[in-house]
Amino acid sequence: MSPAPELDEIARDARRERRLVPQALIALAAVAAIAVVRELFLR
């Protein structure tokens, strides 16, 4: 593999790491939803 595609691959993998942020937000939203449901139940 020549350096140019390898550099692209590194950049691509670095971009894939950015997905960690929305994935965290999805998980956080689910926890928040459970907390809201709990509050509704307790009223």
Add this chain to the structure above:
Amino acid sequence: MSTPNGFEVALIVFLLVCVLLGTTPVFNTAFQFLVLPFHAFKNHYRRAAPYTPNIAVVVPAWNEGLVIGASIDRLLTLEYPHDRLRIYVVDDASTDSTPDVVLGKAAEHPGRVVHLRREQGGEGKAHTLNHGLSRVLADPWTEAVLIMDADVIFARDSLRKMSRHLADERVGAVTAYIAEGSHDRNYLTRFIGMEYVLAQLASRRTQNVLGAIACLAGGAQLHARANLEAIGGRIPTGTLAEDTMTTFEGQLRGRRMVFEPHAVVLAEEPRTVDALWKQRLRWARGNVQLTSIYRKVWFRPSRLHRLGSLSFGLSWFSILLLPVWLLLASAALFALLLLHSGIAEAVFRFMWILAACTYLFSMLYAVQLDGRTGRRSWREALLFPGLGAMILMAIALFPRFSDALLTDWLGALTPEDRFVYASILYLWGPISMLGAWAARWVERLPGGRFVAGLCIYVFGYGSLLCAITVDSYIKEWRRADASWVKTEKVGRVVS
């Protein structure tokens, strides 16, 4: 209940502190998963560059005839310059077909596959590796060394993805994501698959961010030659956790270790509770030994490395002392129940709501990190803490609902009934550990495998790991035989 006197107040405060301390692993998991998204910005890709050093692959092998051929074949077809990769299989006095298979491959690929034979074996993996290392490091051709297990199958691009980090001279070694790769999975390998997502794709990314790696996976660790030479050109012997010790030694000399989440290596994992127990007991005993060996490292910050940082120490001792934290929290909660049931109930609710939120956040995050494992093991992700713990979380989150259900089923509860009910809830941690321990014994009975599986789903995979840790304390305390027990591999991995 009458107003507590001064002594009782002091005792209650002490017990509350114990419960809080006992909740350390939950706080640690929450911290690890909250740091994880920062890997999006704080990672090593900026310093990575195309780099293909001459790599000597050292494969320790003892009776690996069923798996070694496929591993060598895969190594020979990796997307890596062929003239820069040599494979050295260190045959640890195997008595099966291992020498024939390796010699056959060596004849097919002269110079690329080398068979190194130890006539006296059985001393452990570190000794076997050192036999190979002394040979490859004596050759100036070697610029980096890949240490791997005989059964693992590398994804074709994985070695290239690992070596690019060695372009940064500060990096001593790189490790990959070891994924469970059996083609015929059972409940236990699905749990292990999920555990590896949590322990590697999540925790090791967090360790990348915080700058200290706990362990380079023994199945795939790529060392710069300079890193191995800095630690004396040998893998430390005399411990059951040679891979963790090698990781520590490199970092103590100021070298950085990197986890590469996109380099995937498939491995075959234990399929029975007993086999898993033996493997994890070795790991856990190794960690107990290292805790003592590095006693002057913990919680002592250094400019050279991050092993002495508060975050790393917290993470290390959260796992090492998991059963201790669990027992501490349960015992304190039970004592509070005897002293002041109202406070105990509030504390129980706080603990389990915190545990529920952390569990939900970490599992929902984890199943997204590796879609393949997430799709295959979503049931095991859901039941990772066990059905019992899930019920406790539901009770803590929705107390009125659970009270109403209980009254519907059992009628009005007497104070004695309530005490028994509360005792079971508060002591669930130790109960689940005993239940998971029982799974190992039940498994040996006729039809026991099914019941053992049921135990793991009810009491939790985490409780099983906790029980193994307790066993490691006992074995280390008794100085029980620490000879290397190999995990049997029969070639179930498909690429």
